[in-house]
Amino acid sequence: MIGWIEACSVMISRYLTLPAPIHRHRIWGPWSRLNVLIYFAYIVVNITVILFHTDSIPQAGRRAGELALINLIFPLSATHLGYLADLLGITWRTCCKIHQASGWMSVALLAFHVIAECQSREFSFPLWAIRNIFTLIGSVSLATLALISLPWLRRRCYEVFLRSHQALTALFLYGTWRHLPDQRLLPRFYLYVSLVMLALTTFPEIVNLCYTNGLFSGNGAPRAFVSFTPEGSLTYPKLRKAAHIHLVLPRSIKIDAGQYINLWMPSVGSWSWLQTHPFIVTSWSRGRHDTIELFVQPRGGMTSDLLSLAAGAPGRPVSFLAMFTGPHGTSEIVDGFETVLLIASGFGISATIPYLKKMIHGYNTCTLHVRRLHLVWQIESIGEKTLALSVRQHQH
Incomplete structure (x- = not known):
């Protein structure tokens, strides 16, 4: 059958x-x-x-x-x-x-x-x-x-x-x-x-x-610490700058690879209190999360304002009050495969990081069948590689 x-x-x-x-x-x-x-x-x-x-x-x-x-x-x-x-x-x-x-x-x-x-x-x-x-x-x-x-x-x-x-x-x-x-x-x-x-x-x-969001737990609301990631932007002017968000949670939650959250940060701009943005979670752990790592590529609106505020305070993260919904989305099943192929382009490499962490952890602990892992990453310049690797190191 x-x-x-x-x-x-x-x-x-x-x-x-x-x-x-x-x-x-x-x-x-x-x-x-x-x-x-x-x-x-x-x-x-x-x-x-x-x-x-x-x-x-x-x-x-x-x-x-x-x-x-x-x-x-x-x-x-x-x-x-x-x-x-x-x-x-x-x-x-x-x-x-x-x-x-x-x-x-x-x-x-x-x-x-x-x-x-x-x-x-x-x-x-x-x-x-x-x-x-x-x-x-x-x-x-x-x-x-x-x-x-x-x-x-x-x-x-x-x-x-x-x-x-x-x-x-x-x-x-x-x-x-x-x-x-x-x-x-x-x-x-x-x-x-x-x-x-x-x-x-x-x-x-x-x-x-x-x-x-722990609104009635007495631990306070989540806080988002935003830092600026300028690596590669001076050498490669066409490369868009990026921001890294470290979201501290009042209550730990379970997040699987490939899931995302909708983030609300009302104090970023004049209209940000009306906006919620979806962000892929780039962090992963086997247990529950007390913090969430996000990688933001500015497009316009709140994300552009967020980058401007973070760039205005170099060397230290900027703190914002935040609330979120989620985690949302489904995670791709990689448990029963021995060979896995991941394909990413540009900043999309950040979305594959949780899967990489999950499969490497499963290989080391013998909890997954993955034996061969192939990553195909299309980039337009070496600056994108430098930027993504800097974000990856910042998460560690």
Whole structure:
């Protein structure tokens, strides 16, 4: 039985999972054959449900509106996708794909719902009616939400996008709740299911946040000590500088290789109290962690401000009040392999350090099967190597 399962897994990987007919693009992709089949089946199922036993376009439009509320259950089921991915046992990237697919499907269904309602003979939309005002508010909120979710716009102002996304979603929900008629209980039931799911995931997330940050333990909140790493930047001007964060925890936690945390540092900048950033944990130990090591490559916003403040105090770390959620993410299983290949480029070498530590420790203690370890590291200059090695030595 195990042989058949392994053979099927190899066949699925060879013909469905690995081949990518749609390659990586700045807007979409990469999509494997399996991704294309899943998306196609998802679209076909929604279209079939809309057209099944419908006699008119308005009836199909009303069914599309209810189906949109069903599709919105997953996107509205959590405020934090990383926590939702942990609950479901899937990767953050997979959770994002499901969130995006169901969200865009809901937008398409609601757009069809609006168009179909406008085609109805009984259509009337007086703006002095309170229900119609909230309908308009919900529609405008959804249209704005879809517009700012476009990749080229989202990446230009990602930090603003996150808070705008949440605010517009709340406004859309309230407008939809006021739009739904009282005599039709089923659409309201779908909306209530989404809100109940949101409450069931948010409450334990808040409890876990308070516990891991030791807010009621009497040990104080976590402190982040940020130091500047300028090695290589003078010799190689094109090399971006980096910052090293040493996060001291009031309560020890268990972190596996490849996991990340979301860090909140409200005193870094004027808008940093609205921002949380994900950082891969570069430290690893077999037991629990009392401290967390992070390696920050500045991009913009809070990370750029953080580097400026750390560079302004050379020779000593700068301390900040911090809070975090996590650890999030799944760790790649390396226990049952004798040969492991790691591939990294540039600053990505810091993400492989926990796996290197874990496998070397497993080899020395005979707790893992790893015997051969190959590391392929692509760098643009020797300065990147000098910088990464300096960070590695600083962690020891």
